[in-house]
Amino acid sequence: MISTNTSQDPYPVYPIGMATVSAALAAGGHDVRQFDLLAEDASDERLKGVISRFDPHYVGISLRNIDSVDSCDPEDRWYLSADLRLMKVVREATRVPVIIGGSAFSIMPEEILNYLGGDYGVVGEGEHVICGLIDALVEGKAIPRITMSRHRDAPLNAAATNPMWEPGLVKFYTEQSGMVNMVTKRGCPHHCAYCTYPVLEGHTVRYGAPDDVADHLQHLKDSYGIDTLYFTDSVFNDGKGHYLEIAEALVRRELNVKWTAFFRPAGIDKGGWDLLKRSGLYAVELGSDAASDAALLGLNKGFTFDDIYAFNDAAVEARVPCAHYVMFGGPGETRESIDEGLHNLNLLKNCMVMAFSGIRILPGTTLHVRAIEEGIIAKGTPLLKPSYYFSPGIDRERMNDTIKNAFEGRMDRIFPPSEGARLMKKMNSLGYRGLLWDRLVNFGRN
Numbered sequence: 470m471i472s473t474n475t476s477q478d479p480y481p482v483y484p485i486g487m488a489t490v491s492a493a494l495a496a497g498g499h500d501v502r503q504f505d506l507l508a509e510d511a512s513d514e515r516l517k518g519v520i521s522r523f524d525p526h527y528v529g530i531s532l533r534n535i536d537s538v539d540s541c542d543p544e545d546r547w548y549l550s551a552d553l554r555l556m557k558v559v560r561e562a563t564r565v566p567v568i569i570g571g572s573a574f575s576i577m578p579e580e581i582l583n584y585l586g587g588d589y590g591v592v593g594e595g596e597h598v599i600c601g602l603i604d605a606l607v608e609g610k611a612i613p614r615i616t617m618s619r620h621r622d623a624p625l626n627a628a629a630t631n632p633m634w635e636p637g638l639v640k641f642y643t644e645q646s647g648m649v650n651m652v653t654k655r656g657c658p659h660h661c662a663y664c665t666y667p668v669l670e671g672h673t674v675r676y677g678a679p680d681d682v683a684d685h686l687q688h689l690k691d692s693y694g695i696d697t698l699y700f701t702d703s704v705f706n707d708g709k710g711h712y713l714e715i716a717e718a719l720v721r722r723e724l725n726v727k728w729t730a731f732f733r734p735a736g737i738d739k740g741g742w743d744l745l746k747r748s749g750l751y752a753v754e755l756g757s758d759a760a761s762d763a764a765l766l767g768l769n770k771g772f773t774f775d776d777i778y779a780f781n782d783a784a785v786e787a788r789v790p791c792a793h794y795v796m797f798g799g800p801g802e803t804r805e806s807i808d809e810g811l812h813n814l815n816l817l818k819n820c821m822v823m824a825f826s827g828i829r830i831l832p833g834t835t836l837h838v839r840a841i842e843e844g845i846i847a848k849g850t851p852l853l854k855p856s857y858y859f860s861p862g863i864d865r866e867r868m869n870d871t872i873k874n875a876f877e878g879r880m881d882r883i884f885p886p887s888e889g890a891r892l893m894k895k896m897n898s899l900g901y902r903g904l905l906w907d908r909l910v911n912f913g914r915n
Contacts, residue, residue, distance in 0.1 A: 767801030
């Protein structure tokens with residue numbers, strides 16, 4: 470199993486997808502070797518040697534990202550070109566079938582499989598189907614090139630919440646980023662215009678048992694000394710309140726871990742904040758996504774800027790650092806809404822704001838449909854390489870300059886995202902680990 474992700478922006482992320490599928494393979498009686506291009510010496514000769522010594526019957530490749538989704542990225546990072554080169558190295562080392570999967574692959578499976586020249590592909594939650602696929606290949610059955618994992622209504626199994634942790638990889642990521650990641654649920658009930666989470670995980674939310682999550686955290690702590698986690702649920706604070714049950718389980722077990730997650734700006738009362746903090750919450754990353762009501766409506770977010778403002782106030786009162794991710798230039802954006810959005814962001818105190826220009830267009834989203842209807846892209850436009858949505862009502866360059874001027878001189882306002890990456894690398898060089906941005910939030914400043 471090979472994880473191809475080498476991006477470290479904003480910090481190195483444990484290859485949880487590869488580890489999850491590896492756990493399923495191991496449970497099915499297979500011998501598995503995990504290889505991470507970021508954590509290990511990934512020279513061509515080194516990888517060829519690993520493959521030769523392990524002598525696999527199959528090679529699995531996990532793709533996390535297609536590109537950086539940043540229209541301002543000066544490096545124009547399109548990761549599939551590196552993945553194509555990796556395929557060449559793998560093919561030189563072995564002639565066994567290559568199976569491709571991962572979140573990036575699942576977004577455009579046919580296009581990516583054809584581009585990379587893989588033998589087979591898995592769309593969706595690979596741990597449910599990988600063993601069956603390999604059994605079929607061993608038996609010589611004719612199978613389609615792409616297997617769909619249709620388990621969006623299945624509860625999370627042990628592999629999903631307790632991946633196959635690799636000690637060397639755990640050591641690397643805890644040294645580099647100070648944390649590892651895991652999930653407590655899958656699926657997203659929301660319908661944001663640009664988002665692929667429902668495409669990848671479905672709209673039905675499936676929950677891991679709180680005690681199981683606590684058990685697995687206990688294992689991480691006891692076996693690897695892990696005391697800092699990132700819960701990678703699409704939205705942690707679900708409407709059902711499962712996230713509070715997770716917090717209660719952590720408190721009950723007295724795990725004394727620190728954790729963070731991606732939240733939606735929905736109401737959490739004081740008792741909820743107190744519980745979350747007692748369970749170890751130390752920072753919140755928030756999917757605000759836009760800064761004016763017009764832009765929020767265009768993205769079909771289902772909340773207003775008043776909700777964002779109220780959530781930020783509650784986070785400040787609870788003394789929990791909060792980072793807002795916002796995108797300018799989306800559907801319904803105008804020159805007036807940009808000015809309004811920047812004014813609104815200025816009202817948010819004691820928090821970080823990280824802004825993007827434009828929105829990456831991906832298939833299966835309503836943004837893709839709208840982009841075609843508005844003539845931003847033509848029907849049938851290939852999306853393997855980035856195409857970005859910019860509202861017809863704005864001047865892109867003028868918008869970017871306006872955002873830069875509004876954020877100038879503020880350490881707690883980041884634009885473009887590459888500036889944040891530069892800042893984080895500088896903090897890393899000084900020995901800081903973790904989210905890093907949370908250290909820039911000063912609750913003493915009004």
